[in-house]
Amino acid sequence: MMKQVVDIVGFELGVRVCGVLSAAIRWWINELVQSIPSSIRLKLSARHDKRYVRVHGEQVEITDSNFRTGSWKLLPCPEDVRQSTPDPVALLLPAAMVLRRVIELPIAAKATLHETASFQIGRVTPFKPGEVHYVARTLAQDRLKKTIRAEIAVTPREALKRALESISSYGLQPTAIFVEGDTSQPAFDYLPQIGANVTPQTQSLTRWAIVVGACLLISAPFLAAFRLHLLAEKARNQVALAAKIAAKASDSQTKLDTLISSESFLPDRLRGPHSLEVLDGLSRQIPDTSWVFRLEIRADNAIMSGLSSDLPALLQQLARPPFSTPELTSPVVQGIAGGPARFELRVRYGSGQ
The missing domain is CATH 1.20.5 (Single alpha-helices involved in coiled-coils or other helix-helix interfaces)
Structure with missing residues (x-):
């Protein structure tokens, strides 16, 4: 009895574990597919480049050729065309449903353009970020001004939700959500931003998605x-x-x-005076009772230090041309026992004006 209970519990646990692993694998494959750029998804899908769908009110139109040629076909009631396996298509939003604005941002915002654009929505549009789905792309870059020109395209969440519900009722699964009339590159694609589930059309597409996602992760x-x-x-x-x-x-x-x-x-x-002229003039003017042991000649004056037994006579001699305005620069130090006094004075060379 106990063994049967254990077997039953083990079986139920195994079923639950398999279900969890299956859901995890499906989620991981969907995440890998969403990480692939829309241009690559277009090439991987066998029929995606020929199937586009658009919603006008309660009507859903589809085309099996290039949507720019205008060959659209109105789908009948959802009950008549609904399929068990979702059919991948590209959803085209009407241009009137999308509000586009061009903004200027610092060049550092280029790496996080989508996150930075969310702070600009309330400033350049009448909507709040929580009311819309939005995408952004870089238009131009000015390296001198260190700025970029970017374009934001916003569409109301409720309107996009109704459009997705309308095509889902026909058994159609969007692999991209473009804006009708948008011919710029890279094209606006809302699908990676809204995180809608994408069901691969074939096992081959799943394998390609896994391979491409693994290559992107590795590289x-x-x-x-x-x-x-x-x-x-x-x-x-x-x-x-x-x-x-x-x-x-x-x-x-x-x-x-x-x-x-x-x-x-x-x-x-x-x-200024020449040194030889100054020396010659001093040798003529200084009396024999005085002698100089330090002389500094500058641009318009000379500073000298020395000893003198008759300092008044020295000052009187230095007041005569070519010198003028002799003045003491420090107190006179009298000699011992009537010896010569030490002096420091400045005398101008010239007229003294």
Whole structure:
């Protein structure tokens, strides 16, 4: 009895586990299909490029050829055409159902354009982000201003929900949701953003989706690493170029400073007294009772230090041309026992004006 109970419980547990695994596998396949760009999904689907559907009120129209030729066919009642297996098609939203706006964003927002666009909806449209489904794409990029021009396309959630319910009642499954009349690339596709379930048409499509998704997952780290390598190389080249420019600028500044100094040195020296003239004048004017042991000649004056037994006579002599305006720069230190006094004075060379 106990063994039968265990077998029954084990059987029920196995059924539940198989159901969970089957649901997980279906979910994972759907996620892989949604991660594939719409252009690749168009190529993988055998009939998708020839089947488009649009909704006008309660009517659903479908075409088996290029939808731009206008050969649309009105579908009869859902009960007459509903199929057991969903038929993949591309849903075309009427242009009047979609509000499009062009915005300008910093270039850093390009990597997270969809998330950044959600903050602009309330500013550039009369809707709140929770009231609409939206998609965004980059139109142009200005590297000088470091900005991008992007386009946002919003459509009311309720209107899109009704359109999806209408085509679902006919047994049709959207593999893309485009905007009618949109010829730009990349085309607006709402399906990856709303997360609608996509049922593969055939086992071949499922295998292709798995293969492509696995390739994308495997190659993503290598592509990211290669992109980082390119960015690093670009940054290294820019740094090297900036270093060359800085070196040239520094060399030019040094040459300019040298030229300015050489141009101004000679006129400055010509405007001031010559050292030989100053020495000759001092040797004639300083009396024998004084002598100088330090002399500093500047542009328009001379500073000297020395000893003198008759300091008034020295000052009187230095007040005569070619010198003028002698003045003491520090207190006089009197000598010991009537010896010579130590002095420091400044005297101008010239008229003193």
